[in-house]
Structures are given as structure tokens and as C-alpha cells.
Amino acid sequence: MSNIWRIQQTDQVEVDLISIYLWTADTFGKNQADEYVDTISSTIEALEIGPDIQGSKPRDDIGPGIRLLHVQRKGKKGRHLVMFKAMDDQTILVIRLLHDSANLTSGSLESSNDSY
DSSP: OOSSOEEEEOHHHHHHHHHHHHHHHHHHOHHHHHHHHHHHHHHHHHGGGOTTOTTOEEOTTTSTTEEEEEEEETTEEEEEEEEEEEOTTSEEEEEEEEETTSOOSTTTGGGGGGGO
16 A cells, blocks of 8 residues: 555535635735645645544544544644544545634634634
8 A cells, every 4th residue: 555645525624725715815815825825735634644644533432433634734823723633545635724713613613714
């Protein structure tokens, strides 16, 4: 089996990314929003090496097999977390992009977009 993991994203990830972009552009400008989306994308792409990537933390309290990875790549940091789960077929399913101040419990994820 290959060492590279396949990355899939839920539709909600696109909704989250658009919300993050719009808030960042409105608050800090389009250039900063473009840079931040690049940082988020780099973080997601880094998951190709597998779910045990440095900085990834298991969060079974949220749901079975759920892991979180703070947005941070190439010396740039962010205030968001990539929520993902490793699947049996060497696929990583990216579930959500959540603000790091979100109340991360199994029942609270529906309203976690509110803190962008």
C-alpha cells in the first residue's frame, strides 16, 4: 500500500472555507484572506502523510476516530482546526474547519460556524 493517503472533504468543508474567507476578507482584507485560505489548504494537503501527522490530536470525545489538526504550515499559524477521520481504505475524510474557540463536544458542532 502507498504511503500517500487520499484526501476527501465533506460538502461542509467548502461551506466552512467560504465563511472563513468572507469573514477574513471583511476583517483583514482580501490579500490576508487569500493567504489564510492557502495556509488552510496546505494544512489539509499535509494530511497526505497520514492521520498521525505531527500536531494531530485524537478527539474520541467528539466522535469515534475523530482527530484535530491546528491550521499551521510554513511558519504561518491560524485560529482554525481541521477535523478529520482516517477511513479503512487509506483515505482521510476532512469533516469540518472549526474555529479554535468552538465548543468541541459531540453535540455542539452544528453551531460551531458562529465563531469565525
